[in-house]
């Protein structure tokens with residue numbers, strides 16, 4: 001089969017975006033936060049955990065502990081108790097405390113606003129950095145999570161499981177102003193229709209634009 005050109009992918013993607021805009025008109029980040037630092041904590045907690053669960057945890061956590069200094073000073077055992085149900089609580093506690101200390105020591109307790117500097121914080125990879133840049137600093141990035149990996153492959157937009165490669169390939173074919181919302185579209189579509197197992201291609205509004213539609217029926 002002939003490889004689809006970037007130009008053809010852009011045209012197809014434009015139509016997909018138009019349909020997603022109608023299907024998911026109010027999509028946005030599901031994590032609750034009131035500051036860039038709180039979003040950092042919530043995003044670290046969200047690894048291998050649902051946003052719903054994270055919001056339950058942070059509702060109590062953020063009432064008591066708000067700033068980096070609070071997290072630098074809280075005993076590990078105490079933080080572990082708070083975040084236990086998020087899973088990987090020991091590693092997450094370690095990262096949150098270490099990130100808080102680094103922010104205090106090197107950034108005057110503020111979150112930096114560049115990818116390069118965010119990546120220096122413990123527990124922060126490109127995915128977390130893009131979440132923070134896109135939602136706190138008006139610097140669009142494409143967050144590549146499990147839904148984005150799965151669906152962008154099924155849609156034939158990329159052919160890779162490597163999040164960084166996917167991020168850069170999508171940046172080539174997506175208009176920059178759509179980078180942030182694209183992730184939210186795919187997360188919604190992944191939860192509701194294009195599930196990991198048994199995607200509902202018969203009821204998928206973009207099936208006529210998807211080269212994988214016949215594979216699952």
Ligand code: SF4
Nearest residue numbers: 194199201204207210
């Ligand atoms: S047609 Fe099927 S595989 Fe393609 S996006 Fe829709 S649900 Fe996913």
